[in-house]
Amino acid sequence: MNFLSPTADFARLTIVVFMDFTHSxxxxxxxxxxxxxxxxxxxxxxxxxxxxxxxxxxxxxxxxxxxxxxxxxxxxxxxxxxxxxxxxxxxxxxxxxxxxxxxxxxxxxxxxxxxxxxxxxxxxxxxxxxxxxxxxxxxxxxxxxEGEIRSNFGMTEPGVASSDPRNLQCSITRDGDDYIVSGMKWWSTGAMTKDSKIAIVMGVTDPDAPPKARYSMILVPMDAEGVEVVRGVPVFGYIHRGGHAQVRYNDVRVPASNMIANAGDGYMIAQARLGPGRIHHCMRAIGQAERALAMMIDRAKTRTAFGKRIADQGVIQDWIAQSRWRIDQARLLVLHTAWLIDTEGNRAARRDISAIKVVAPNTALWVIDKAIQVHGGMGVCDDTPLASMWANMRTLRLADGPDEVHTMVVARREIGRD
Ligand SMILES: Cc1cc2nc3c(=O)[nH]c(=O)nc-3n(C[C@H](O)[C@H](O)[C@H](O)COP(=O)(O)OP(=O)(O)OC[C@H]3O[C@@H](n4cnc5c(N)ncnc54)[C@H](O)[C@@H]3O)c2cc1C
The missing domain is CATH 1.10.540.10 (Acyl-CoA dehydrogenase/oxidase, N-terminal domain)
Incomplete structure (x- = not known):
């Protein structure tokens, strides 16, 4: 697929560049x-x-x-x-x-x-x-x-609105050659697995610094003294992706050499980390939507009600057609964002990353919901993967930033163009 595309700043620059989505x-x-x-x-x-x-x-x-x-x-x-x-x-x-x-x-x-x-x-x-x-x-x-161990990422805290990282309270305090990590995290994905041996924890190293220099990321081995996995946190009853954990860091002492980059770089690293991570979630969401559409069509073709195949009902055809173009639209937006990251970097793609982070999970959820409906009662039990897929995609409207925060990012960029 080849497209002519405006650059990210088309409104100002009117430069047209060649955007190539051909599969290599x-x-x-x-x-x-x-x-x-x-x-x-x-x-x-x-x-x-x-x-x-x-x-x-x-x-x-x-x-x-x-x-x-x-x-x-x-x-x-x-x-x-x-x-x-x-x-x-x-x-x-x-x-x-x-x-x-x-x-x-x-x-x-x-x-x-x-x-x-x-x-x-x-x-x-x-x-x-x-x-x-x-x-x-x-x-x-x-x-x-090597896949010998797994890891988890501890940013979100139960006590504060963590979609705004300026609220984080977990402290990372220098003590001689060590740092002491104290705080409560939750939604640490994967931390329930026995293989999860290392956490990257984000916390405050300098509460008096400007917000973007206040935080740091530090490596905390899960077997360090004081790391306490308090409980697993299921999602709609499912244990997805190795289980999400609530983890208390009880004055955990780690060597200063575990600091990632410099003290105060946490915010910058978080921004760098979340770009590729978010687009990968969106790519996988497109796969979930395609699978749900295929299942919807299979079911509609093989089930008969009121004297005809469910696939022959106009309302079902409408869902199938809408699913097709909604998925294709979302995929194009994801590819466009991927292309922007490849050619101009994470920073230039920030608005687009936020846009797809809203569009892709919502598209997948729309299609999965219709697939569930076409399956009738079977769609909401675990005889098909649809219920688990819905639960999984629903969490993506929160994980790595809620829809509303990403919407705010897109809106601010648009408003700030003038
Ligand atoms: C399945 C799952 C996996 C996760 N994995 C991890 C992980 O591995 N590591 C980790 O650290 N965290 C993880 N998270 C946490 C996730 O990143 C947070 O839940 C998310 O950032 C929101 O923070 P919060 O839950 O504190 O919600 P809050 O910050 O309390 O926000 C609540 C709601 O307020 C509204 N809101 C907030 N800001 C605005 C705004 N500007 N405009 C309008 N409305 C707004 C939104 O509706 C938002 O959903 C995961 C979450 C889930 C559900």
Whole structure:
């Protein structure tokens, strides 16, 4: 696909540039491999695992199926595809990675982790890759890239409105050669898994500094004294993505060398981390929407009511048609944003990242909701993945920033253009 596109600042500059979404040969190669991997291994594993979800609060072991999937994915070179760096990752651009993340998004609970491309590990790996010291990389990045351990990210706090990071209260206080981390976090995705060995915690190092210099990010091993996983936090009863945890940091002492970049750089790192992480969520959301549409069509073609196939009812055709163009619109916006990140960087794409972060999950939710409706009662129980998909996508309207905050970002950029 080739398009003529205005640049990000078209209104002012009226420069027209060539925007190319053609799938490269290496992206096509990975797409074919990934599709075969999904068909042969991931869908069968999904069916096997479904009935064995742990109870909320129990520490989670990786299932034997997931461990096996990881081995197969790795042996086939379907590993760390998200990382643009070709020393550690596959060296793909965001435009090249988009269709791959979309394919993984069809089975969002398994395929991303099987290929070592799942949040929050990807964002955490990028942080350590981009900002870590050689020692931090050796100690934490290498085992994460190898898939030997997992990680979590502790920013959100139960006590304050965390969509505004200026409210964060967790403290990171210098004490000789160490820092002391004290505070309560929740929604630390993945922290319920036994494999989650390291947290990147964001907290206040200098309460008197201007807001953007007040925060830092520090590496806290999950087995450090004082780290207390208080409980698992289920989502609509599901334990998704390795379980979300509430974690109390009881005066946890870590060496000063665990600080990521410099004290005061936390806000800057958070902005850098969330760009690629958000677009990956959106790419996977498109995959969820495509899967829901395919299921909606299958069901509508095979079920008869009032003397005809459900697919022959006008209202159902309207949902199918709308799903098609809503998904295609959202995909184009995601690709456009991927292209902007590739060509102009995260910063230039900030408005567009916020826009897709609202559009993609809402598009997926709209389609999944219609697919549920077409399945009747079956759509809301766990006989199909639709209920879990809806729950998963619904959380994306909050995780990595609520819709309203992203809407504010887009609006402010637009208003500020004049
Ligand atoms: C499934 C899931 C996974 C998550 N994973 C992680 C993770 O791994 N690590 C982590 O640190 N956090 C994680 N989060 C937390 C997530 O980032 C926060 O929930 C989110 O940033 C919102 O913060 P809050 O919950 O404190 O809501 P609040 O800040 O209290 O906001 C509540 C509501 O206020 C409204 N609001 C806020 N600001 C505005 C505004 N400017 N204009 C209009 N309305 C506004 C919005 O409707 C918003 O939803 C996860 C959340 C979920 C649900």
């Amino acid at each position: 040969a290496r992206s096509r190669k990975y797409q074919e491999q990934l599709e075969a991997f999904m068909t042969e291994h991931v869908y069968p594993a999904e069916r096997a695992i479904k009935s064995r979800d742990p109870l909320p609060g129990e520490p989670i072991e990786a299932s034997p199926e997931l461990i096996e999937l990881k081995k197969i994915a790795r042996s086939q070179g379907l590993w760390n595809l998200f990382l643009p760096d070709d020393e550690y990752g596959a060296g793909l651009t965001n435009v090249e990675y988009a269709p791959l993340a979309e394919i993984m998004g069809h089975v969002i609970e398994l395929a991303p982790e099987a290929t070592n491309c799942s949040a929050p590990d990807t964002g955490n790996m990028e942080v350590i890759h981009d900002f870590g010291t050689p020692e931090q990389k050796e100690r934490w990045l290498v085992p994460l890239l």
